[in-house]
Amino acid sequence: MYGEDYLRDTEAKRRTAAAGSAGALIAATLIAGAVTAPTASASQGDSRHRTVSEAHGAAIAAARAAKAGINWQDCPPDWGLEQPIKCGWVTVPLDYAKPYGKQIKLAVDRIGHTGTPEERQGALLYNPGGPGGSGLRFPRRVVTGAPVWAKTAKAYDFVGFDPRGVGKSAPISCVDPQEFVKAPKMDPVPDSEADKRAQRKLAREYADGCAERSGEMLPHMTTPNTARDLDVIRAALGEKKLNFLGVSYGTYLGAVYGTLFPTHVRRMVVDSVVNPSREKIWYQANLDQDVAFEGRWKDWQDWVAANDATYHLGTTRDAVQAKWLELRAAAKKSPLGGVVGPAELISFFQSAPYFDSTWASSARVLSAWAAGDTQAVVDAAAPDPSDTAGNASSENGNAVYTAVECADAQWPTSWKKWDRDNTRLHRDHPFMTWSNAWMNLPCATWPAKQRTPVNVKTHKGLPPVLIVQADRDAATPYEGAVELHARFKGSRLITEKNAGSHGVTGLVNSCVNDRVDAYLLTGALDSSDVTCAAHATPKP
Template sequence: MRRTAVLGLTGALIAGTVVAAVPQTAVAGGTAHGREHHVNAEDIGVRIAAARAADAGIDWAACPADWGIAAPVQCGWVTVPVDYAKPYGAKIRIAVDRIGSTGTAAERQGALIYNPGGPGGSGMRFPLRVTTKNPIWAATAKAYDFVGFDPRGVGHSAPISCADPQEFVKAPKADPVPDNEADKRAERKLAAEYAEGCKERTGAAMLAQMTTPNTARDLDVVRAALGERKLNYLGVSYGTYLGAVYATLFPGHVRRMVVDSVVNPARDQIWYQNNLDQDVAFQGRWDDWKAWVAKYDSVYHIGSTPAKVQAQWERLRATAKAHPIGGLVGPAELLGLFQSAPYYDSSWATVAGVWSKYLAGDTQALVDAAAPDLSDTAGNIASENGNAVYTAVECTDSPWPRDWRTWDRDNSRLHAKYPFLTWANAWLNLPCATWGVPQRKPVDVRTGNGLPRVMIVQSTRDAATPYSGAVELHRRFKGSLMITEKDAGSHGVTGLVNPCINDRVTGYLVTGSLDRHDVTCTPHAAPVPPTS
């Protein structure tokens, strides 16, 4: 799930066209997911769209120069309905890219499609894992074309917007931890204005269709456009929920699926409770990092005990609140930098190093790491767009509490024990309380007819997607294999070096092999400070 510190459709809507019969090759496996599923207008619409895409294919060409994706990666478009209940109505184009498999024709097994999370993340850099010769993916690259895409609303796929990008990134922002009721009222006002901005800048028609089920339907249309009867899929973070929803709606279309760092898919978790659980998990991983910093006090000189490190953090926040560091870095910007440590073990030394330099008198190091680059117009547009999609999908996917007293009660209680992220997370999601389009009922994620065994990968101390989410998906997907990285906390495990995990992921994708029983792996290596 995405955490963010804190353009209109640009001609992406195109006229609908008429399609005749629905070829069976486009709908192999059907969309029924079991006893509770009934065919509806959206089921029919996705079959029509998939048939049309299968017939059209993808016109692959060199990627546009300003996309920053060089040859031999190719780019193209897949046309999908805005509303699958109206397959002949307004359309948008989904941006896709690919690099061909590196093996022989006999070794090739089709396309592997990737989603990195979010909601709001772009998968368009996935093929670069091949061009950069990433050894973890070398064997898999022999078997598959690596395919990335921008989900609806993201990047090049009819990008949505909720605020002026330059205003969105300006700093310093208000301290996310409120001092009083006036601070809370100010944040509530900002959240309501942001929700209204989403409706005004994106349009209610598009905003109402920014859902995970629709993105899953888009994914099935992309599958058909690629000429694939079944999907091979790798999803990380929010990408696990997208994969789970896809597997529920299209169980017979799944060939192999790996989900890594899992969102709890239970209906009563999507999305309000998941975000509350995230606050608890972030605090736990923050505490892990503080203990590590204290262990290496001879390197960083921040504090020799976790309590002393925490005291330094509170002192740093107070300093930034009283006088933003470099005029740009207040408590909100500090959190934007420091939350990367609970997210990824690879950030532990980086964040500690920046903090250590600041304490030694190097203020600029902290400003460079934490302050937004107001001159980076393209980056600021991407940042605002990513946050807009995050908000739109989570707010539209499911009902959220409308009564402020519920938010205030729940977050006040959590903040008392888990203060690191709680209020910042609340304000990020509060636009959902005044959302301007209907909020849907989440999909009932579960095994359906024809769904093969799914591989689930998770670290036990993941902050962004707590371990309980993987356990819940494992329970719902009968026959799935659970690979647990015990006493580790990185978010996104499959891209890291741990042979216990890497070898199994590669074996599954390349040969279909899966252990008969769940597997527990130990961390391959603990974070250490740089040697120089």
């Protein structure tokens, strides 16, 4: 579910390594401006008590942060954030039910608005996706002068943060980063029951490693807790209400925040939406991804075939698929460069279904291999052996992804169900199905408490939310945007038609860009939902 910034940097390595590797609904309660939501526990009474306690703890933590503020300083050199970006820390409880218990520090950064004092409208907080993505690069959009965000930057300070467990913010780990990047990994598509048993063993070992290395954090690595953290950051910034931009998983974080803290929202843009239905979080959502990835993979193949004069891979989708299967078989028989097998190939080529900005580079690699250049594949798809820098590694990102999705919801524990569902899907959607299954299988034997997802819905005081979605998105299928639109009354949905890039608001499409600017700058929304034509098709 990763979003635009994080995915472009680390998604391939994360999935490569990972491939080897109901409680009762409780009536919402308004406490200190926060609407509480249920969590799973042994009994309804225990759940109600924790719900109220966490809401009360969040209010205490926010009040404490508002008083303390943030001591902004030059960013540490090794953070890679140039001036005039400033960095600081916000302290939050590990467990909101115990607000005076153990505290953790969250890394935040900020760049001031570029307009006049009169133009300033506050801070715009950002989450790029994941779970496991760092938002600390967000202020760099101002430093680099990204034109899509120039108007918004005049009115808002751009604020990024590392969510709990991520990067600089009490980072968690599940395996030695050196082990995480070793390649090649086992082919995610099983040839036998023995292959499945081996993958199941890896998943159990990964879950056990999370408990061994990060056990204290695991019960508290939930989206509701990250939403509470977001509210504490809002308070520490001195903002009465939150302005928020969330992409991919960041949309689910926004949806949960809007449910828990409806009166604290000022403006909220959610882009490429996770389906917030309790029935989807998170097992079914991942199965839905597999179907959508196959569709977008075919879109890429159609584009490659249409540009056969450049890539020479065939003039039909089937011909391009045949070349992909040839490459996959060759890597399975003998890993390319000793390190690129089928798992590593999937990790690299999955960027094509994620972003059409990678269509040309993905096609170039496959074309080079077909012409006899094996090194081009190795250079593109081999894991980075230096990607072991502790809290900055893809191992950390994968650990957070797993910890949050496993803790947010009850997962099936029956292997027969996993096997049946993924075997069925793989028949018609083979590109990602088994890879995705093994990545999530640690949740079947997760060693920490699993909650019941928040019942995302409109509560009194929630202002209109702007939803942006491409209708052929692979990572977050379009139905998720429709579902959130129905749950958040008064929201508006902008659909980019016949498009599938994950993360729409960062692309150049004036139909989308102008409406996002208008909403963030003035609160203006169209009187009804809007359909925009797709952004420009990539050129070969």
